[in-house]
Amino acid sequence: MIGACSRIFLLLVVSLISFIVEAEEELVLRYDPSGSNSWVPYYIQGAENPGILGEYVPHLLAEAGIAGKKVVLPAARMQLALEKGEIDFDIISPSWLSEGEQSKVIFSKPFLKVTEYIVTLEQQNSPTTIDSTLLPKQQVKSYQGKVIGTVRGYYYHDDDTFTRMDFSSERELLLALASGRVKMAIIGEKTAKYWASKLRIAIDFPILHSSGELHLRLNKEHQPILNMLNEAIDALSEKGLIEQLSKKYEGDWQGAY
Numbered sequence: 001m002i003g004a005c006s007r008i009f010l011l012l013v014v015s016l017i018s019f020i021v022e023a024e025e026e027l028v029l030r031y032d033p034s035g036s037n038s039w040v041p042y043y044i045q046g047a048e049n050p051g052i053l054g055e056y057v058p059h060l061l062a063e064a065g066i067a068g069k070k071v072v073l074p075a076a077r078m079q080l081a082l083e084k085g086e087i088d089f090d091i092i093s094p095s096w097l098s099e100g101e102q103s104k105v106i107f108s109k110p111f112l113k114v115t116e117y118i119v120t121l122e123q124q125n126s127p128t129t130i131d132s133t134l135l136p137k138q139q140v141k142s143y144q145g146k147v148i149g150t151v152r153g154y155y156y157h158d159d160d161t162f163t164r165m166d167f168s169s170e171r172e173l174l175l176a177l178a179s180g181r182v183k184m185a186i187i188g189e190k191t192a193k194y195w196a197s198k199l200r201i202a203i204d205f206p207i208l209h210s211s212g213e214l215h216l217r218l219n220k221e222h223q224p225i226l227n228m229l230n231e232a233i234d235a236l237s238e239k240g241l242i243e244q245l246s247k248k249y250e251g252d253w254q255g256a257y
Helices: 002-026 052-064 075-084 136-143 170-179 189-199 220-239 241-250
Strands: 029-032 068-070 089-092 112-121 147-151 163-167 185-188 203-218
Touching: 052 068, 052 220, 052 241, 075 089, 112 170, 112 189, 147 170, 147 185, 163 170, 170 185, 170 189, 185 189, 189 203, 203 220, 220 241
Parallel strands: 029 068, 029 089, 147 163
Antiparallel strands: 089 203, 112 185, 112 203
């Protein structure tokens, strides 16, 4: 009888350990820090210094007490990977998404402001030049129906109002502007300034395309851990980590633009 009780106790202990291990495994979040390996200064794939998000996300997960696994995917696969559960979260601004797309997921607190512009060559004199004196709703008409340079797989909340011409990265968009393949391109402000400086291309920012903040975008099944992630974002905000990383990655080129 004692032996039988011991075996039962041992089985219970093994079952408990298995349950704990499984619970811990469920807290390993797979994520993609960027749909592009050229999203400077936010993420730089394979680099010793991987960019603002490349450094921020591991700090965030560590602060939350959650293990993470980086999964690098092409931009075109990001949405499908999230829906299929191949990754648990990515990083995006809701301002890039339609209301319907926003309703399918949950978002963490914001942690970094981002702005996208319709970018043109400096002092461009052509029929497609945008009048920056117009109000935002009027400005849309300035590029409505036009061919706009975009990054393959990226989201654009109003891409039903213009014709996309996709390129592999923001760097390629700047080169396309310089060569005249496109007259306008949608690019994030910091990224555009970085590549303009590196490639020595003079550009203008005649119209704000979107303004928002970056959030973690998660499947709705992760609602139970959302508070943990939000608390970690608050803690890192108090430490000023985003500001430190922004200065680190913008310091060597910002003044050159």
